[in-house]
Amino acid sequence: MIHANCRVRLTADDFAFIVRVLSQNESDRVSLVRLLTDEDTRDAILDHDLLAKAILDSPERLPISPQLLFYVLCRRVLRDSKVRSRETSDFIASLLDGFMRTARLDSPEELGQQSMRYISDMLQALGKAGTREAFLLRSHIANYALFVSGIFAENVEQRRRKGAPDISFYEQMGRMNYRAAAEYREAKKFNLQSIYEELSDGFHDVRLALNDLASRLLHVDTPRLPIIAAP
Template identity: 35%
Template sequence: MAVVLCRSQFTRRDAQFVVSRLSKTARSARALERLLEDPEGWEELLDLEPIYQALLDEPALCKVSAPFYFYVLTRRALLRNGMDDRNLCDYVAAVLAAFLRQDRMRHPGWAGGRKSFVNLVKVMEKAGEPGEASFELRHFLADYTLFLTGIFPQNVEARHHGAPGMDFYEAVGQAYYRSAAMDPLASRKRLKEVFLLLAEGFRTVRVSLNQMAERCLHFAQPAV
């Protein structure tokens, strides 16, 4: 269930979109195309207002990839709340892109099959077991709580009296990102620093996603 980072998935069409929004002459278009051949060349350009505004104003016409779309929106949302770390942005955007595929809303590696990811307590019991599967499940739990509280906060807050609320989900997310960060596998997968940032800044990231979802995204509410 590994999350594939967004910046590794940008497409030729994404590059063409950037060039079309930022270039005014054929010469500037060629210069931008050369710049975008270098992965680092994307970074400053994606923070520019015309790119963000175009995704807001004409999302159906932009024809960009989901990783590109979520990276640009997530980057802006995190910057608004003082979180300027591109690796953090990349990971969070990748979580959104992955979970918004419906099959990602279910976890195939526990309880013998494709069960709806609803009963956190049962899944948390599996996460306490040793081994790589436990590591994957712990950061899956953390990713899921970030996605749910970030994109569907109303769903969490509107649950029946006595059900776990926002504080519970935040605590679960923080705890499992911290636990996953301490696993040697996190260092081997180069995720330790991102997981620590998410453990410490879970609420800020969650609020940033709330603001992004309210401004930019419109989805039906999933069952929790």
């Protein structure tokens, strides 16, 4: 399961970096350390333009975690879109962190021996899945559709020329499965209901924001993408 938890997984190096970037003197440094322990103030600090600028302008690899990097960049590209909540930005950052760190393109590990490599298989499995399994499958399909269409749009276009589904298909799959997953009680249990609803309504805007993020701010290798076919 992917959860909106990048902000609670910030490391000591992350805090040190934030303090170094934003503090001007020793008294400011102490104040920032104290403020970062308060969630509301922490969120305001993470939205600071100077923090994003320090990350984007650095010519060297920074001593920060992927969760800080992705959260700050996601907030930056999403702030002018319809999807503006911090929780959803945090979820998308966690999604990027999870997929890029583990290259997790298979169905969720929670499905155990039922784990499937191809999303076309997952779509077929929905018809006979139990409630919990269906929620996991729909969540994964929607997350995968957002990740691929957002970060690897050029690859999707290249594959489309060879007969694979196009971007509009991924958008349809993402919207539909986020909306369906939001209706499961598990979505409410894991505090994902409002996030899934926001992503369903704003999938196109989020996809375009991630296209911008991938083309201007990230340098990633293209993975071997599983086959995805219409049901």
